[in-house]
Amino acid sequence: xxxxxxxxxxxxxxxxxxxxxxxxxxxxxxxxxxxxxxxxxxxxxxxxxxxxxxxxxxxxxxxxxxxxxxxxxxxxxxxxxxxxxxxxxxxxxxxxxxxxxxxxxxxxxxxxxxxxxxxxxxxxxxxxxxxxxxxxxxxxxxxxxxxxxxxxxxxxxxxxxxxxxxxxxxxxxxxxxxxxxxxxxxxxxxxxxxxxxxxxxxxxxxxxxxxxxxxxxxxxxxxxxxxxxxxxxxxxxxxxxxxxxxxxxxxxxxxxxxxxxxxxxxxxxxxxxxxxxxxxxxxxxxxxxxxxxxxxxxxxxxxxxxx
Numbered sequence: 578x579x580x581x582x583x584x585x586x587x588x589x590x591x592x593x594x595x596x597x598x599x600x601x602x603x604x605x606x607x608x609x610x611x612x613x614x615x616x617x618x619x620x621x622x623x624x625x626x627x628x629x630x631x632x633x634x635x636x637x638x639x640x641x642x643x644x645x646x647x648x649x650x651x652x653x654x655x656x657x658x659x660x661x662x663x664x665x666x667x668x669x670x671x672x673x674x675x676x677x678x679x680x681x682x683x684x685x686x687x688x689x690x691x692x693x694x695x696x697x698x699x700x701x702x703x704x705x706x707x708x709x710x711x712x713x714x715x716x717x718x719x720x721x722x723x724x725x726x727x728x729x730x731x732x733x734x735x736x737x738x739x740x741x742x743x744x745x746x747x748x749x750x751x752x753x754x755x756x757x758x759x760x761x762x763x764x765x766x767x768x769x770x771x772x773x774x775x776x777x778x779x780x781x782x783x784x785x786x787x788x789x790x791x792x793x794x795x796x797x798x799x800x801x802x803x804x805x806x807x808x809x810x811x812x813x814x815x816x817x818x819x820x821x822x823x824x825x826x827x828x829x830x831x832x833x834x835x836x837x838x839x840x841x842x843x844x845x846x847x848x849x850x851x852x853x854x855x856x857x858x859x860x861x862x863x864x865x866x867x868x869x870x871x872x873x874x875x876x877x878x879x880x881x882x883x884x
Contacts, residue, residue, distance in 0.1 A: 580622065580632050581613050583707050586639035587677065588670045589613070591648060591663055599658040603875055606636055624713050629870060631710075637872070638707040646677045655878055709870060724852035727861065728823055731791065737762075739791040742860075743821045744773040746851075749858045752785055753777065771809055785817050786810055792824040794848060800829035807833075807841055816841035823848045 589612050594600055600608070610620045615632065622631050640657060643649045648663035659667075666673050706714065731739060740762050747753070753775045761774045777783035788806045790798060803820060810816040818841060825847045834843050846854070855861060 580615065580619050581635065583635040583638040583642070584674060586636055587643060588667075588673055590636070590639050591643060591659060591667060591673070592670075594649060594657060595659045595664060595667060599652060599656050601655050601657075601875075601879070602637070602640070603879075605640065605657070606633055609636055624709070625717075629709060629872060634707055634709050634872075638709075642677050642681070646680050648673070648677075654881070655875070712868075712870070720856060723862070724849070724856055727852045727855055728794065728848050730861075731823055732793065734791075736789075736791045739823075740772040740787075740789045743787055743789045743819075743851075744775065746821075746854060746858065746860050747775050747785065747787070747819065749860050750854065783817075785819060788818065788820045790820075790822040790824070792822055794824055797825045797827050798822050798830055799827045800833045803830045803833055803843070803845070807837065807839060807843060810841040810843070811839065818843045819846060820844070821846045821851055823851065825849075 586609060589609060590605065593608050593612065610632065620632050623629065624631055648660065648666055649657050650660045652658050666676065731742065744762055763771050763773060771786045772789040773787035775785040775787070777785065792798065806818060806820050810818045820843060826845050831845065834845055837843060
């Protein structure tokens with residue numbers, strides 16, 4: 578089943594806690610994973626950024642919401658227990674979500690009232706996403722905007738600059754290794770359909786041949802163009818080719834490469850994937866800001882004696 582949202586964890590967490598009397602966070606994660614019938618892969622799933630486990634993060638925010646609503650207490654460091662109010666709310670569990678959300682809205686509103694000179698803050702509606710998930714979603718939106726900027730910037734440059742750019746990208750991705758002058762942009766007047774070459778070894782016996790088409794985003798690459806590129810590779814030793822465009826490939830072009838029966842191997846990279854690679858490998862990009870998200874090291878704290 579899908580990993581439950583943090584608000585979906587609240588009632589099961591409170592119910593389990595009532596049964597178990599008291600639990601540590603690690604014990605919560607194990608019991609809740611069993612309750613929701615999550616696989617080991619789902620429990621260990623990470624956010625796309627690699628910063629933090631999704632299920633663990635959602636459990637901590639569910640417990641934080643229950644604690645904020647004073648439905649549980651912390652008898653000692655890292656230990657949770659249901660209090661009298663929590664037991665009372667469990668008699669009508671369907672009201673718990675509304676109760677917590679109303680409390681959170683009041684809390685946010687009171688912060689603004691305490692400081693009239695502070696900027697007006699619009700109180701958000703309760704969300705199924707944790708703050709961390711909101712942050713990652715914002716990151717993806719920013720990344721999408723930067724990728725769009727990348728493609729538009731590439732289109733403002735000459736086709737020759739684009740050919741040089743894709744050679745640099747493949748080198749940045751590790752192709753050519755430490756070989757001196759491993760990347761070459763071929764002569765525009767005599768390239769035979771090949772725009773660039775990456776040497777994979779010192780003697781140049783292994784080569785990656787590149788075709789680069791700097792097309793408008795809505796001007797797709799058809800089967801004919803890919804077929805011509807394949808034809809240019811037939812006479813090349815150990816034929817390997819990468820066709821890179823700023824636009825997209827037609828279904829016919831994709832099908833042609835998928836069913837290619839020649840000795841040549843061709844990889845197609847469209848505009849979206851091109852921008853993705855440039856973003857990930859930092860070509861033409863610079864880091865604007867680094868944010869470190871931290872969580873408690875439970876192994877560290879569990880070594881200490883509780884009150």
